[in-house]
Amino acid sequence: MIIQTKGITKIYNPNKIPVNALNGVDLQIEEGEFTAIVGPSGSGKTTLLNIIGGLDQATQGEVLIKGENISKMPDNQLIDFRKNNIGFVFQAYNLIPVLTAKENVGFVMLLQNRSKEERDQRVLELLQSVGLEDKVNKRPSELSGGQQQRVAVARALAPKPAFILADEPTANLDSVSTNNLLDIMARLNEEEKMTFIFSTHDQRVIDRARRVITLVDGKIASDQVKS
């Protein structure tokens, strides 16, 4: 089990007009899963992913990643923890505009002080596996939205994280790019056993997941594993 949440509650604006975004979410994710968090807009998908990823703090409850409680980790330690264990793909604008595709993918490894040879080799492999070996030196503004998201997936994979969190990664993509991105994610999941947790409210994306967790009003309404 790589992710375990215990009774996560999130209340935004506790002092003004409180919003109960999550109401006691208990969840376990095993290694190698390909899981979709689904639910209508405002159901708490982003909030849940942010808390699992250590980007936001739960009001109550705990998050354990590989058995380690990240809920009360000091900021600096948490940043390091994210760097080494969690890959992120956001809805859009994932990439650093001034860096090329190659530099973006290698960035986290640079932060980890990996050698140039190691970085170059891995970056090239990763860009190949997302089908962008010909865009190595392009900057984000020269790539399509779908290509940018593929670079983001490659970047998330670079430090060999325990799992990848992707919050509505296809929300801004057309159906061809959506399928393309999901093909890549599914292949990485199968071939490299990389764990993916992604949120979506797009039925075509939901159909590709092997486990579907449905949130309604900040609670898990259903949790189905497809055979």
Place this chain on the structure above:
Amino acid sequence: MAWRNIWRNKRRTLITAASILFAVLFASLMESLQKGGWNNMINNVVSFYMGYAQIHQKGYWEEQSIDKAFEWKPQLVKTIESPREVIRALPRLESFALAASDDLNSGALVVGIDPKLENEMTKLEDRLVEGTYLQEDEKAALIGAGVAERLKLNINDTLVLISQGYRGVNAADLFPVKGIVKFGSPELNKSIVYLPLKNAQNFYGAEGLITSISLQIEDKDRVEAATESLRSQLDTMAYEIMDWQQLMPDLLQAKALDSAGNYIVYFILYMIIGFGIFGTILMMTKEREYEFGVLTAIGMKRRSLMATIWIEVMLLGIVGAIAGVLASIPVVSYFKYNPIRFSGEYAGMLEKYGFEPIFPALFDVKIFVAQAIIVFVLTSLLGLYPWWKIRKLKPVEAMRS
């Protein structure tokens, strides 16, 4: 990555560097004009008339009385000209008189000079706007353009001088106007009357006497050395040796006052500059908040991010400051050779305060470098703003924008 950011985001880099460049240029130009204005004024009075130092009989400067005149002996000339820094010594007999034409009169500073020596130091002949220069011992006067105007005198007209001479004798005589000279200093212009030394001594009944010796010194910075060495060689009980700063304490005071006023002006200037640069930094920070959020999310430590951004600002600061110095060179030298010239009411006001209404810029690279450093330091301090912003940055919130 700092370098990448600067290099690849051309628009932002240009805006920021340009704001720093203009800050340096503007501050440099202002300081150059202000210092140049003062230099011009000091030059007008000091090197074109007064000299960088003077020797009088003790107590003369205090009283300004012709009764404190002393004998002009060859031995004294030798002693005075002995220090290496002293180029020559100019004898003068100075006193005040009433100058008059047929039906107008005005106060005048009558100065007896050795025409040849005087011309060597002050280039007096070049100041002629009409007529010709004085010859030794001829009975004639050279008058300031302001005097000529006030008394409605032209070349060859007769100037009447009336005064009290040495030890109270009556002094009155007539002198033909031989030339009209124009000075930058409005004060000198409207009061000066030159006579050959002998004629002045004659007029004041002070045969063989002078009131002051004006010293030509090789360089402004050597004045102190020259006066030091003269003090050791002359009898300081009999003579007083004064440098231009002691001769013109009013001017120095006015300059100090002006500098004080300038602190306020500079303060305002740096506020404006600071806001300009801060504006660009603020814009940059705002524009990149999302990016900062992504960077912390994927594992960049705040400290590294802060350092990167700060280095970026510093690099821009250096580039902008150097560009500012480079831009100042042609601009300031333009204003050195094409001084700003005031006219009309403001010019009249400046003249009243003894300023020639022109401001040639002082070209001194030290000014540009100092301004560049000030602006750079200001920039690096303002560059701490993103630091503060990053310190309390929450990735989730930064990325919601």
